[in-house]
Every structure is written in structure tokens, then in C-alpha cells.
Amino acid sequence: xxxxxxxxxxxxxxxxxxxxxxxxxxxxxxxxxxxxxxxxxxxxxxxxxxxxxxxxxxxxxxxxxxxxxxxxxxxxxxxxxxxxxxxxxxxxxxxxxxxxxxxxxxxxxxxxxxx
Amino acid sequence: xxxxxxxxxxxxxxxxxxxxxxxxxxxxxxxxxxxxxxxxxxxxxxxxxxxxxxxxxxxxxxxxxxxxxxxxxxxxxxxxxxxxxxxxxxxxxxxxxxxxxxxxxxxxxxx
Numbered sequence: 001x002x003x004x005x006x007x008x009x010x011x012x013x014x015x016x017x018x019x020x021x022x023x024x025x026x027x028x029x030x031x032x033x034x035x036x037x038x039x040x041x042x043x044x045x046x047x048x049x050x051x052x053x054x055x056x057x058x059x060x061x062x063x064x065x066x067x068x069x070x071x072x073x074x075x076x077x078x079x080x081x082x083x084x085x086x087x088x089x090x091x092x093x094x095x096x097x098x099x100x101x102x103x104x105x106x107x108x109x110x111x112x113x114x115x
Numbered sequence: 116x117x118x119x120x121x122x123x124x125x126x127x128x129x130x131x132x133x134x135x136x137x138x139x140x141x142x143x144x145x146x147x148x149x150x151x152x153x154x155x156x157x158x159x160x161x162x163x164x165x166x167x168x169x170x171x172x173x174x175x176x177x178x179x180x181x182x183x184x185x186x187x188x189x190x191x192x193x194x195x196x197x198x199x200x201x202x203x204x205x206x207x208x209x210x211x212x213x214x215x216x217x218x219x220x221x222x223x224x225x226x
Contacts (some may be wrong), residue, residue, distance in 0.1 A: 030131070031212060042218035043203065056213060081152055095212070101145055102212045104205075106158040 002026070003090045006092050006106030021110045024073055025094030033104060034067055034077050035091040040062040043091070049075065103108045117142045120208050121217035131144055134191040136202050136220050141185070146207020148180055150189045151203040159203055163189060194204065194224045 005024040010100050013019055025032050034046040044069040049069045057067070064083070068073040078088055093104040118141040128134045136150075146168050152161035165171045165178040165187070177190040187206075191198055201219040208215055 018168075033213070043216040045213055048213050050212070102207050102214065103149065103161055103164060104214060105161065106151075109158050 001018075004092055004094050004105055006090075006107035006110050007109060008110060010111050010113075012115065014115055015083055016081045018078065019082045019086075019112060019114075021090050021092075021112070023075045023077070023092030023107060025075070026096075027073070027098050027104060029094035029105075031095040031102075031104075032069060032075050033093045033095070033101070034075070035093065035106075037089045037091060037109075040043075046077070055061070079112075084114045087112055087114050091092055102104040117206075117215045119204055119215050119217035121202075121204055121220045124195040124219060125223045126220055127223045127225065128194050130194060130196060132224075134194045134198065134222055134224070136189040136191075136204075136222065138187045138189075138204030138206075138217055139185055140187070140204075140206045140215075142206065142209055142215070143182075143185065145206045146209070148178070148187045149205040149214065150176075150178060150187075151205060151216075152162055153201045153203055155200075159172050168176060178207040191222075194222075196224050196226050199224050 007022045024095045032049045046059045047067045052069045067077045089109045092107045092110045095104045120139045150163040153159045163178040165180045171178045175192045179188045201221045203219045204217040205214040
């Protein structure tokens with residue numbers, strides 16, 4: 001069974017450009033999470049979807065960030081305009097959301113560099 | 116602000132020894148606890164979950180939970196160089212199905 005799929009794996013862009021990161025969750029999982037990881041701040045939750053509906057976007061750093069989940073098999077995280085401080089690894093994770101456990105399974109990540 | 120604290124390390128142990136990784140958390144309502152392993156340049160990989168007080172064993176790994184002390188630990192027996200990685204502790208947020216992650220402990224196992 002395929003795991004979480006993310007694209008692109010690496011993205012280098014110039015400040016001010018729009019960046020779109022893509023994620024396909026594991027089939028049958030109904031929760032999807034976008035994280036950002038840096039050395040300084042560790043792994044931070046940006047936004048969480050349940051059944052394609054955004055539940056908690058309090059981690060989105062500012063209005064330059066937006067996320068969508070148009071269907072159960074696809075989500076995007078967009079940064080517009082991008083800034084050098086957005087450079088990080090962005091992970092997408094999905095979860096089957098059992099009643100007692102909330103195991104999350106991570107994609108390979110997108111390494112974003114903004115120059 | 117819910118917090119999950121881990122010693123950043125590195126924790127260095129010789130091959131064959133027991134590695135002990137610790138984590139404390141601030142949210143008393145947390146119900147589920149996880150350990151993820153992250154190799155350099157890779158994504159976090161779930162290796163253990165624990166939901167009730169006590170010990171849970173899976174192969175060379177043992178997770179320990181003490182909710183009264185708000186403490187979770189991971190023991191790795193017979194450590195191997197391939198266990199060298201950063202280990203992330205994750206805790207569910209009360210009332211939510213989201214996780215708060217610690218910053219991780221780097222483990223180095225020397226041959």
C-alpha cells in the first residue's frame with residue numbers, strides 16, 4: 001500500500017514567488033496534517049483537516065500561507081509571496097483517526113529553500 | 116502553551132547497550148503517546164504508541180508511561196548503529212486529535 005505522497009521533494013525559489021506544495025494521503029485516512037520542521041522550532045503543526053474540512057489552522061504563521069483539501073485524496077499548501085524565513089522542510093501526514101489512537105503517518109517531505 | 120520536553124542530546128551509547136530516552140509533557144489531558152524515529156534527511160517514522168500507564172514492549176523497544184508524573188520514556192535494548200537517529204516524543208492534545216511533538220533527542224550508537 002502506498003504511503004503519503006508529497007511533491008515536489010525539493011523546491012528552490014526566489015523571494016516573492018508563489019510556492020505550492022502537494023500531498024496525497026494514505027487511502028482511507030480521513031485526517032490530514034501539514035507540518036513545518038526547522039532546527040530552531042522543531043516540528044510545528046500548521047493546519048489540520050478532518051474529512052476534507054479545515055479544523056484547526058491556528059498554526060498557519062500568517063496570511064501568506066493557505067491550505068486546501070478539495071477531496072479526500074489531495075491537499076495543497078500554498079505560500080504567496082514566499083520569504084527566506086519560510087525555508088524549511090514541510091511534511092504532510094495522514095491518520096485513520098481511530099477512537100483511541102491518533103497515529104499519524106508522514107510523507108517524505110518537501111525541502112523548501114527561498115533565496 | 117502545551118509543551119513536550121526532551122533532552123536534545125546527543126545521547127551516546129556503545130553497541131549492545133540499553134539506550135534510555137525521556138520525555139515530559141505539560142497537558143494533563145493527553146491520552147495517547149507516541150515515539151517517532153527520524154533519520155537525518157528523512158521523515159518521522161512511527162515506532163511505538165502507548166495509551167495506558169505501565170510498560171509496552173515491541174521487540175527491542177519498550178515504551179513506559181507514567182501519567183501522574185507526566186512522563187514517557189523509550190528504552191532500546193541491544194542498541195545497534197542503525198538505531199542512530201533522532202527520536203521524537205509526541206503527545207495528543209486533550210480534546211483534539213492533533214499531536215504536539217518534542218524537538219527530539221539525537222541518539223548515537225557507536226560500534
